[in-house]
Amino acid sequence: MRKLRVGVVGMGRLGKVHAWNIAYQIPNAELTAVCSGRAEGMDYARRELGVEAVYPDYREMLAKADMDAVVIVTTxxxxxxxxEAALDAGKHVFCEKPLGVDVAQCKLAEAAVERHPDRTFMLGFMRRYDKSYAYAKKKIEEGAIGTPYLVKATGMDPESAVQETLRYTKTSSGIFLDLGIHDIDLMRWFLGSEVTEVYAMGATFKYPGFREAGDAxxxxxxxxxxxxxxxxxxVGRAAPHGYHVETEIVGTDGILRISAVPEKNLAMVYNVNGACTECVGSFPERFAEAYRNELQEFVDCALKGRQPGTTVYDGTKSTIIGYATTEAWKTGKIVRI
Structure with a gap:
């Protein structure tokens, strides 16, 4: 079997998930290189992933590593x-969301993708590859709920991770672009249309560090x-019960609802607290299968010379909407796009 040789740049929590999947879960991929600016990330790659080609510098990895593709999981x-650097070096590219932190950056990436039509580029909107969300999209296309006209989306990170979240808030590009970007992408995907107006609000009640960082x-x-x-x-940063994601699509002839309760599994505990179900604790846990599925799609596309459904333009459009949402919150005005 022909295998795609892949390098991963960025070894934070999600970078490790992607690297592990490439190393052990994607049969037609081989993890050949890792780039991390931290010693802990490089040690993890050697110890847990069996990778010896470990680099502290991204450009050095591009120049020296034996790889066909790059998976970008950095800030x-x-x-x-x-x-741009990876495509210009002749590599296929998978990049985590968001595409960029402003429109000018996104246009730079667009131009690079357009310069290299023979290279596969994929953006990591993994919820499209979750079996429940993919099923909902299929049912919409089949007309199961008539014409979809309303999406209601909730996404909350767990309070257990709030201190980690506070550490990167200043560089996260804000709650609507960082945390809400998946929901924005799904809205466009399910409704088959583009946003023209947005109004938003933001607040901080429990952790003033978000306000101090200029976020919510x-x-x-x-x-x-x-x-x-x-x-x-x-969207929220501190759900006390765990990682909580749910989406409802309302149509003229019915409703689709995904993950109405963020259950860890089908087990129920009966004790002094009543009848209780545990919740999933993190996004890698809730979307473990989706992360594998999207990387499998990227690898298959790169080996077969085709392009995936999620494009660089999806990234630009979602970034534009995310920034407009932030502007609407900060100005208190309706923003037209």
Whole structure:
């Protein structure tokens, strides 16, 4: 079997998930190199992944590593120049969301992708590869709920991770772009239309560090689409019960609801607290299968010379909407796109 030789740059929590999947879960891929600016990340690659080609510098990895493709899982502000550098070096590229932290960066990435039509580029909107979300999209296309006209989305990170979240908040590009980007992508995907107006609010109630960083602990937004459809989004940084994601799509003939309760599994505990179900604790746990599926799709596309469904333009459009949402929150005005 022909295998795609892959290097991973960025060995934070999600970088380790992607690297592990490439090393052990994707049959037609081989993890041949890792780049990390931290000694802990390089040690992990050697110890847990069996990778000897470990680099502290990204450009050095591009120049020296034996690889066909790069998986980029670095700080959001680094994505676009790293995409350009990898494509210009002749590599296929998978990049985690968001595409960039401003539109100018996104346009840089677009131009690089357009210069290299023979290279596969894929953006990591993994929820499209979750079996429940993919099933919902299929049912919409089959007309199961008629014409979809409203999406209601909730996404909350667990309070157990709030201190880690506070550490990167200043460089995260804000709650709506960092945390809400997946919901924004799903709204566009399910409704088949683009946002024309947004109004948003943000607040901090429990952890003032978010306010001090110029961000918000929780946020809500309403969107209007070109085709007249609507959407509502609630995002939060500190859900006490665990990682919580749910999406509802309302149509003229029915409703689809995904993950109404963020259950860890089907077990129920009966004790002094009542009848209780545990919740998933993190996004790698909830979307473990989706992360594998999207990387499998990327590898298959690169080996077969085709392009995936999630494109660089999806990244640009979602970034534009995310920034417009942030502007709407900070100005208190409806922002037209």
């Amino acid at each position: 959001s502000s680094e994505h676009c120049w790293q995409i 602990e929780t946020g809500a937004a309403m969107f209007k689409f070109e085709n007249g459809a609507m959407s509502m989004m609630h």
